[in-house]
Amino acid sequence: MHRNKADKSKPYGTYTQPEASKSKTASFDSNIDAKADAYQASLGIKISDFELPAGPGKYCFEIKEDVPANKTPGVTYDETTRYLVITVANNNDLTGYVYYAQLYDSSYSPAASIKDKATGTKVPGDNAFTNTYTANNVVISKDIKGSLSDLAAKFNFTVKLSYANGKTAGQYVGAKVTEYDGETQNVKDHVWAIDNTTEHTISLGRNQSITLTNLPEGVTVTVVETDGGEYIVTKSDDTTGTLENSTITATITGTDGKIGFVNTKEGTPDMGVVLDNAPYIAMLAIVAIGGVALMLNKRRRDEE
Template identity: 40%
Template sequence: MKLKKFFAGVLAAAMMLTVGATAAFAEGPAAITHNQALTATSEIPLYKTYEVKNGTAPAETFSFQVKYLQVIRQDKAATAPYNNETVINLTGKETAFGSMTKGSESKSFTVTPTELGLGNPTGTGKYLYEISENAGQTVATTYAAPVYMAVTVAHKVDAETNQIKTGEYEYYVTMFSSKEAALNATGDSATGKVNNTEAFTNTYGDGNLYTLTLDKTVQGSFGDLGETFTFVIEFTGDANKYANVVVETNQGTIKDADDNAVTSLALNTPYTITLGHKNKIVFNNLPKDISYKIYEKNTTDDSKNGQYTVSVADTTMQNVTIDGKTVLGVTDSVNNANVTVSFVNTHEGTPDMGVVLDNAPYIAMLAIVAIGGVALMLNKRRRDEE
């Protein structure tokens, strides 16, 4: 009997834990429904989702603006909280996200009816607000469209007698994707509704990031396939608009000015790269219009690097300036497409066959014959004089 009670207790505890765990895992953003009665100080959460489709998004703080638009309807005793098109000066309406790779994260901020100017109503009414995101500068980020919040102010009534409780009010909130949808909504039907848990969605790298591939080829009859070559690369742009460049594939080495190996490159900063034959480095996280400059070290004005002739496939090298130094290299910007920069080093030569085949030996032989002839003449004259 005691054993049965023991197992019954264990089973009950397990069921409680299961229910608790289910509730914990089910917990998510707080949804507000259109028929949910709120008070003047109820916090209405609006959620922002930041989704990184590709690349690495920089840390960014998103701020929001609340604007009162107009009265949708109100009774004769009520007054509008603001003049139309009034921007409400609210602070702390922002969400901050750290740097992220692929994935998504959601955060929220809140507003209350009191913050919207409805804390002390004199009658019932329905009022329309626009809540918009202040668009940032990050080039690869798509910023969210505004949402339109309709706030209804209603009398609070006695649950039993249905009598109005004088001076007491309840609030109901519905959000829409457009001003027109909010104005045309009725008690029976409404289109274009937006859940507060999905109010704002931003994406990063949604089809607007590209790659740059830097590769090296050695060719020519005397090309050394075991030799490595040194390059300097710099990506340029407004650091407030572009994230760091990310190394996706590395078959060489990349180092900063302190000789430290790196996996991401800051803008407007030169880095040193070494590559051998058929090696490549692929850089990712490059939005449109970001610029790049690359040159191979020790390249002279006549495109020579020692015994090698330096060229870039499908490109004419030009003067580039990196870190105050102007040399022959490549400079351009990313333009809605992946980029490949292929440096080719060519070393041609003539094999040493052990036999000189030009006319120098014959000239030497003629010189020897001439010298011998002069010597014979001088010797004959000396004998004649004797």
């Protein structure tokens, strides 16, 4: 956390915050060394991190989160401003000091005098700053179509996960396989690295799929079908990526994605009549009955 002196909250008295302390980083890893109410108990900072003058007084510090230049993928950082008001008072026996601390949101306004209270909305220490992590899913599916297709066939694929531009592999936890219908290997619950190089092998048949979760925005999923050369490969209508030479490449956005492969094999049967309906069957039956009748008549004449 970064904190400095807020212009609108000058200390009461003549104390001026030293320039060097404006860039000082406050520690948020220990309990606050001050009396506290429900809004103060979990601030997790140390009074010693703030350069305060000797003697009683009220002092205010502007606090912001130190947002990294290269943000963690999928994390939305809380860049709001908070104001920490520290009151220094003599203790009961006048042998030392006691400290009171209160955190306010950006509506904070300092009190008119040291005897008055500041105005603004109090902020609970455990909810002072909230960073949100968002990730999405992608479903890779398979379908088989066509009059001459083998509907029981299995097709092999490689899947590679690449990190977003400007990011590194170390910034990602990895994608988890939550559902897998394939039969080549059991990869359910495995975590796949997002590292631009590792290729994972899967096998999918008709109406089978694999689901990958925990994919932050910007990750690219590249899926290559490595066999099925006798089939025409297309993508499903709901596919979010682009298809080129049996390869679908999709970049994760703010919503869940779908990558669907469709293999189709059509052909012309080597037969004159397609026997797939009643009229043709009836015609053949009539011909067969007529043939039997002619044969019986010929035998009868021969016997006479």
